[in-house]
Amino acid sequence: MLDQARIRLLYYGLLLVFVALGIILTNVLVEDQVVLATVAGFMLLSMLILFKYLTWCADWKSVTHALIAIGTLVNIIDVFVVIQKVDIIAIQLVLIITIFSFYTVGQKWGLIYSILNLLPVIVFMLYGYKNMYIIDFVPEKVDQSTIIICVIANFVLLLFIHNHFYKTYLSNIKQLKQTSEEQSNLNYTLETAIDKAEKSSQAKSEFLSTMSHEIRTPLNAVIGMTNLLIMSNPRPDQTENLEILKFSASNLLAIVNDVLDFNKIESGKIVFENIRFNLVELMNSICGGQSIKAHEKGLDFKLLVDDVLQNKVIIGDPTRITQVIFNLVSNAIKFTKQGCITVRVALFEDRHDRVTIHFSVKDTGIGIEPDSLDAIFEPFTQESVTTTRQYGGTGLGLAIVKRLLELKGVKMQVNSQPGQGSEFSFNMEFLVSTEVPVESSVKLQPTTQQDNDLSHLKILIAEDNVVNTMLMKKLFSKWKIQTSFAENGERAVEQVQYGNFDVILMDLQMPIMNGFEAATEIRKLMDTKKANTPIIALTASALTEIREKVFQSGMNDYISKPFKPEELREKLISMTTEKAV
Template sequence: MHQASFFNISLNNILTAEHSILDKARIRLLYFGLWLAFIADLALIFTSFAQASTVNTIISGFTAVLLLGLFKYLTWRPDWRRISHVLLTMVTLLNLSNVYVLVQSVSLVTIQLILITVLFSFYMLGQSFGLFYSLVNIIPVLAFMVLEYYSSYIINFKPEKVDQSLTIVSVLSNFILIIFIHSHFYGAFLKNIKQLKQTSEKQKQLNVQMEVAIQKAEKSSQAKSEFLSTMSHEIRTPLNAVIGMSNLLMMSNPRLDQKENLEILKFSANNLLAIVNDVLDFNKIESGKLIFENVRFNMGELMHNICGAQIIKAIEKGLNFSLNVDSSLKYRTIIGDPTRLTQVIFNLVSNAIKFTEKGNVWVNVNCIQDRHNVLAIHFSVKDTGIGIDKDNLSTIFEPFAQESMSTTRQYGGTGLGLSIVKRLLELQGVSMYVDTKPGVGSEFSFNMEFTVPTDVEVKKPAEQLIPVLEHPKQEQLSGNFSDVRVLIAEDNPVNVMLMKKLLSKWDITPKFAENGALAVEMVQYGNFDIILMDLQMPVMNGFEAATEIRNLADNRKSNLPIIALTASALVDIREQVFSSGMNDYVSKPFKPDELKEKMLGLLAMA
C-alpha cells in the first residue's frame, strides 16, 4: 500500500499507477465526499446551535471531528476499505439512533440516509458488504414501522423536536451527497468501460502482431533447420570422402609413416564431425522434436561399448581408466533409450579424459533401487582433472560456453557437450549433480529409472560377454559379396569414386545412377539385389525414387532392399526414410563395417 507523509493533504500523493480506475474513483469519492460531508455537518452544527438543540449539536460536532480524522487518515494511508467501513457503521448507528431514540420516527432524512448507505456500500465495498449494510439499515427501520403501526412505540426518552430549517439543511445535504456519489461512480464506470474498450482493441492488435511474430518465428525456425540441414549435407559430404578415403588407405596396408599421417587425418576429420554432430544434436533438442525411444538393451554391454573406444584415449594420455558396473546390472536387460544414454555418458567421459592431464578417470554404474518392474540406477563419472570453480558451475551448462577463454584455447571444443547432456537429462526429468574442486577433480552424477521387461529374460553366460575394456578391438564382419548386384544412386563424383573403391574391397562391382529418376529406370530394366540410395539428388530425390520403386508392378523389384545414405540433419529424417519405403539408413560419413553389417542383414532377409 502506498504511504504518503503524515502531514500530506494532497490527493495526487495518494494516487498511484498501481490503483485501478475504480480504486482511484473510490479514493477521489472519499477525498471530496468527506469534505462535502464536513461542510454539510458544519451547517447542521450552526443550525442546531441556533435552535438550542444540544443533542443534535453534540452529535453533529462529534461527526465533524470523526470526518476530519478520517480525511487525515485517508491522506496519510489511502485505505479506502477501512474508511468505508467506519463511515457506513457511523451512518448506520446515526440513522438507527435517530429512528429509535432521538426522533422516534421515520422521516425523509431517514430514507435518504438509507439510500446513501445502499449506494455507498455497493459502490465502495462490492455486492456482499453492500447487501449486508443495506439490510442492517432497512430491516430495523421496517421493524420500527411495524411496531409503530400495531402499537405506539414508547421508550423512556423524550424525542427531540426537529425544526423545519434543520430538516431542510439535512435533506439538502443528503441529496447533494446522493447525487455526488452516483454521478462520481457513473463517470468512473463510463471511463472504465472506455478503457476496457481501448484495452480490448489494443489486445486485438497485440494478438495480430503476436500471430505475425509466431509465423515469423516458425518460418525462422524452419529456415534455421533447413539451413542446418543444408550445411550439414554440404559439410558431411566432403567429410564422407575424407574419412572414407582415410579408411580405404588404412585398409591398403600403408607404411608406418603413412599410417601415422592417415591416423592424424582421420582423427582431425572425426573431430570436425563431432563438432558438426554437437551443433545438430543441440538444434534437435532446442527444436523440441527430440523423441526418446523405449527399446531393450543390456546395461553391461552398453557401458563396455561406450567406454571401449574411450579407454584407448585415456591410455594414450597415460591415464588410469576404470569402469565399474554393478554385478546385478551386467547381464540385466532393461528398457530405455540407449542412444541418448550413450550420448550422455560419452560426453561426460570425453570431458573427463580431455580435462585430466594425469591421474584417474572412474566410471561407476550402481543399482540403488530394484523394484518389481523398475530399476533406479546411479551413474557417476569422476576424474582427477583441472576441476571447476564454484562460481562457474552455472556457466559450463550454457550452450557454446566453457569455464573460461583460457580453457577453450587450451582444450578446444564447442562448449556444447555439457549443455546437450543437461538438456537430454532434463527432458527425461533427471537432474545432474556436480561435485568439483579446482585442481583436484570433478564428479558428474545422476540417477535414472528404467523399466524392466516382465517377460522371461534369457541371461547371457559370463563367458559370452567380451571384456571390451581389456581387449579393445573391433569385431570383424564376414560375408561373401562376390555375386551381389548393387545399385548406387549418387550424384556426387567424389562419393561415387569412394563407393567404387570401398565396394571393390568387398569384391563388388556396383552400378551407378546419377539421379533418382535414372535409378528407377535402371531398376525397371535391370536386375539388382540391393540399392544404396542417396537422398539429395537432382531430377528426382531419394525419397521419391524409393516410392516409385515400391510402386513397381514386378514384386521382386518393388521389394528390393533399399538403404538410404544421408548427410542430412533434419530431425525427422528417420521417419521420412521409413515412410518412403526404404528399409534402413546410414548417416554420412559412415563406418564401412556399419554399412557392411546392414547390407548383410538385409540380403540375408531377402
C-alpha cells in the same frame, strides 16, 4: 481505481456532512429545538471522530460501515421518535444511505443497509395509515428554515455522490478502453514475435539440415577415400599420415554431430527409446575405443562395473547413454595429461522391477575452478579462453550431457579440484526386464568367409555426387560387388523396372526426383519382387525428421554419411540374408 474513488468519496463526504451538520446545529439552536440540536450534535461529534480515525489509520471500510450505521440509527430515531413522520428529509436520507452503501461497501452490504433503512420507514407508514402508532413522546416541530437547510444539504450530498462516481465510472471506462487497445497491440506484437520465432526456428532447422548435408558430403568422400587407402596396404609412413587424416576428419564430423544434437535437444525433438539391452556389454562397447585413445596418450584406463549387472537386462535408451558416457570419457581423456581415467558403474538400488545405477567418470586432469563449475555446462563455453586454445573443442559436449540428463530428470554431480582432477557422476533409474535370459541350446556357427562374400550381389546406387559415386565404385570393387549407378531418382526407378537388383542404396537429395519419391515409386511397381527390393537410405543429413521420412517412404534402413565401410557391409549382409529367408 474503485477503492481510490471510495476513499475520496468518504474523505470529502465526511467534510461535506460535517459542514452541513454545523449549519443545521446552529439553526436548531437558534430556533431552540433541543431534541434536534442533540441529534445534530451527536452526528457532528460522530463525523469528527470518524474523520480523525480515517486520517489516522486509513481503515476506510470500518469508517464506512460506522458512518452508514450511524445514519441508519439517526433515520430510525427521527422517524419513530423525534419527528414521528416520514417527510422529505427522511426519504432523502434513505436514498443517500442506499446509494452510498451500494457504491462504497458493495452489493451485499448495500442491500442489507437499504433494507434496514427502508423497512422501518414502510412499517411506520403502515402504522400511521391505520392510526395505530402510539408513543409517549411529543414530536418536534421542525422549523421551515431547518427543513430547507436539510433538503438543500441532502441534495448537495446526493449530487456529490453521483457526480463523483460518474467521473470514476467514465475514467474507468476510458482506462479499460486504453488497456484493451494496449492489450490488442501487445497481442499483435506477441503474435508477430511468435511467428517470427517459428519462422526463425524453421529457418535454423533448414539451415542446419542444409549445412549438415553440405559438410557431411565432402567429409564422406574424405573419410571414405581414407578408409579405401588404408585398406590398400599402404607403407607404414603412409599409414601414419592416413590415420592422422582420418582422425582429423572424424573430429570435424564429431563437431558437426554435436551442433546437430544440441539443436535437436534445444528444439525438443529428442525422443528417448525404451528397448532392452545389457549395460555391461554397452559399457564395454563404449569404453573399448576410448581406452585405446587413453593408452595412446599414456594414460591408464579402468572400467569398473558391478558383477551383479552382468545378468540384468535393463530397459532404456542405449544410444543416449552412449552419448552421455562417451562425452564424459572423451573430456576426461582430453583434459588429462598423465594419470588415470576411471569409469565406474555401480548398482545403487535394486527394487526387482527397476534399478538405480550410479555412473561415475573420474580423471586426474587439470580440474576445474569452483567459480567455473556452472559455466562449463553452458553451450559453446569452456572454463577459460586458455583452455579453448590449448585443448580445442566447441564446448558443446557437457551442455549436451546436462540437457540429456535433465530431460530424464537426472542431475549431474561434479567434484573437482584444480590441478588434481575431476569426477562427474549421476544416478539414473531404469526398468528391469523380468524375463530371465535363457542361453540358446543351438550355438550359432561363426560366420565363414563364404557367408561374408558379397561378390554375388548386384547393387543399384542412386547418387548424384560424382565424388561419392567414385568412392562407392572403388569400395564395392574391393568387395567384388556388381554395381549400377543412377544419377537421380527418376533414373533409379527406370533401372529397377528393367533390371534385377539385390539391394538399392538411395541418396535422398537428388535432382528431378529425390530419394523419398523414388522409393515410393519403386514400392508401387507391379512386379512384387522388384517392388520389395531392400532399400537403404544414404544421406548426409542427420536430422530426426529425415529418419522418420525414410521409413514412411518405404525404405528398409538408414545409414548416415560419412559411413564406416564395416557398417555398410554388415547392413548389406543383413539385408540380403533377410531377403533370402
